[in-house]
Amino acid sequence: MxxxxxxxxxxxxxxxxxxxxxxxxxxxxxxxxxxxxxxxxxxxxxxxxxxxxxxxxxxxxxxxxxxxxxxxxxxxxxxxxxxxxxRKKRVRSDLTKSLDEIGEIISAWDLDAELEAEELSREISRFLKSIDETKRRIFIQRYWYCESIKTICERYGYGKSRVLVMLKRTRDDLAKHLKKEGLIT
Amino acid sequence: MKEDIRERAIEAIDDDLIRDAYESENVTAGSAKRRSVGIKRAILIAAAVLLTVCGLLMLNGNVRAAVIETIRGSFLKRDGDVVGVSFVDPDAESETESVGSDVSAESVGSADAVSIHDVEIGYIPDGLIMEERDDFTGEVRWVYLEIEPENEGRDFPYVQMSISRSGNFSHGFGKGVYDKYVYQSTINGMDAYVIETSCDYEGEQVEIDIILFGDENITVNIHSTGLNIEEVTKIAENIVW
CATH class of the missing domain: 1.10.1740.10 (RNA polymerase sigma factor, region 2, helix turn helix motif)
Incomplete structure (x- = not known):
């Protein structure tokens, strides 16, 4: 339907x-x-x-x-x-790790500037549209769909270190992009 | 507040991106891709072996023995699958450069097949890899070298590197990129530290990542058909052990 x-x-x-x-x-x-x-x-x-x-x-x-x-x-x-x-027990999961990884960037966001999540999201989307297709998909699968690294590795036939480094580099590039746009101090 | 903004910002990524990430790489497509990668890898490994054998037939006895050793050492396995193969051009001149806190680079590479133009040193955030290495207790360092091959005199850009720890351990690995295919190699486990590598081919650049797990006194040796002195010194300055 x-x-x-x-x-x-x-x-x-x-x-x-x-x-x-x-x-x-x-x-x-x-x-x-x-x-x-x-x-x-x-x-x-x-x-x-x-x-x-x-x-x-x-x-x-x-x-x-x-x-x-x-x-x-x-x-x-x-x-x-x-x-x-x-809440009561500190459990490490893929979501925790995923949030921690993306938090590396977000922690640098200037919250005093009262940035709206919507504006940040718009810039993240703009950045993602500008990068290589595979990197973009892996980024979203990791941080939006909260997939495990293992699942991503299996899907693409990549080694773990390759996926980790790819994600790290994409996060770094995103941080640079947000800085360039004045969203990060 | 921070968490809230973080989650809302990620959640609100454009619908078309979210849809694309799901539709393009669903489970079925992923399996097909894995098969495709496996077949491609097998074909390329077979081609590399064939080229190597042809090369061997053209060499004299002494050089042949050395090359056989290199080739044997270059077939690396992970979970039972061969994941990479590299071989050395026996006709190319090579030099060794040593860099580290107590070693200065003095000799100059002999050719310009490879030049290193960007170096970043960073730390792997906690929890990324550490959790799978519960036997590891030391510090984690990450070295990222972006290498731009000039491809002179070869079919593919080549760089060989080795890592040693306190003089009592040494292991070398080579990286070769042929056409647009990436040969990956991973060397795992020796005493208290692990080396992980990955290699990307993007446009005109070969990117090599070396992840080091270990304590101090690690020396990185770079063997290549060409590294100029300024670039090697730059690495030495940037690696703070």
């Missing part, structure tokens, strides 16, 4: 919209939540919460790309759940 048809069902408050969205995108959404939570039950609950959030937010939202919209909801909910799960 076409995305816009499902979105229209949401707008019409047709409860089949949730079932249809689930049928269409369950694999994708579970892939995102699994990468973050590594727990089947948590992932399932996360999926339900994401679909509920979609039901509550459409309308007024009218996403053009429903899959990515649902993906963003799922990612946010999964991160919140992960944070809740790990």
């Amino acid at each position: 076409d995305d816009q048809v499902i979105v229209r069902m949401f707008w019409d408050r047709d409860e089949n919209a949730v079932a249809e969205a689930r049928r269409q995108y369950e694999t994708y959404l579970t892939y995102i939540s699994d990468n973050i939570l590594h727990d089947r039950m948590d992932s399932e609950e996360c999926l339900n919460d994401a679909l509920l959030a979609a039901w509550n937010s459409i309308p007024p939202q009218r996403p053009e790309d429903l899959r990515t919209y649902l993906g963003k909801l799922t990612r946010r909910i999964a991160i919140n759940r992960w944070r809740m799960n790990t």
Whole structure:
């Protein structure tokens, strides 16, 4: 079923919209939540919460790309759940590492300048569009989809050190780009 | 606050980029790519072996023995798979440059096949590799050399480097790039430190990364068909052991 048809069902408050969205995108959404939570039950609950959030937010939202919209909801909910799960015990996971790696750059951001996340995001997107396709995809797979280094290595047939160095270099280049744009002090 | 901005900024990356990263490299495509890489690697390794054998047939006895040794040492394995092969052009002159805190580079390379024009020294952030090396307790150093090959007199740019620790360990490895294919080699484990390498080919440049795990007193020796004295000195100045 076409995305816009499902979105229209949401707008019409047709409860089949949730079932249809689930049928269409369950694999994708579970892939995102699994990468973050590594727990089947948590992932399932996360999926339900994401679909509920979609039901509550459409309308007024009218996403053009429903899959990515649902993906963003799922990612946010999964991160919140992960944070809740790990609040008391310090657990190292791919998400922790992924956030730490990207945090190397973000920690240099000048928060006093009250930068909006939206502006930063726009610059990150602009930077990503300017770099080599493979580097861009690996960066997003690591930092947006929170994939493990091992999974990325297997997918591309690269050694671990190559992927790590590639990510490190991309982060360095991103930092340079943000500095050049005056977003980093 | 910082975490919030960080997450929101990453989360809000353009939809088309997010979609592309998922669609272009889903599990099925990844498998196909791995197969393709494997086949390409096998073909290129076979081609390298063939070239080497042809080269050997043209050499006299003494040189032949030396080259056989080099070739034998250059087949490196990781998890049972051959991941790289390199061989040395026996006709090329070579010089050795030693750099380190207590060694100064004095001799000059004999040719200009390779020049090093950029050096960065950095540290691997905690948690990146360390966690898989639970036997390692020392300091981690990362050296990044960007090498621009000039390709004179060879089919591919070549540089050979070796790392030694306190004079009691030495291991060399070579890097060769033929056409647009990258020969990778990884040498793992010796005493308390590990060397990891990777090699990228991007446009006109060969990039070689050396990741060193170890304590002080590590010396980097660079063997090449050509490094000029200024560049080697630059490395010596930048590597602060």
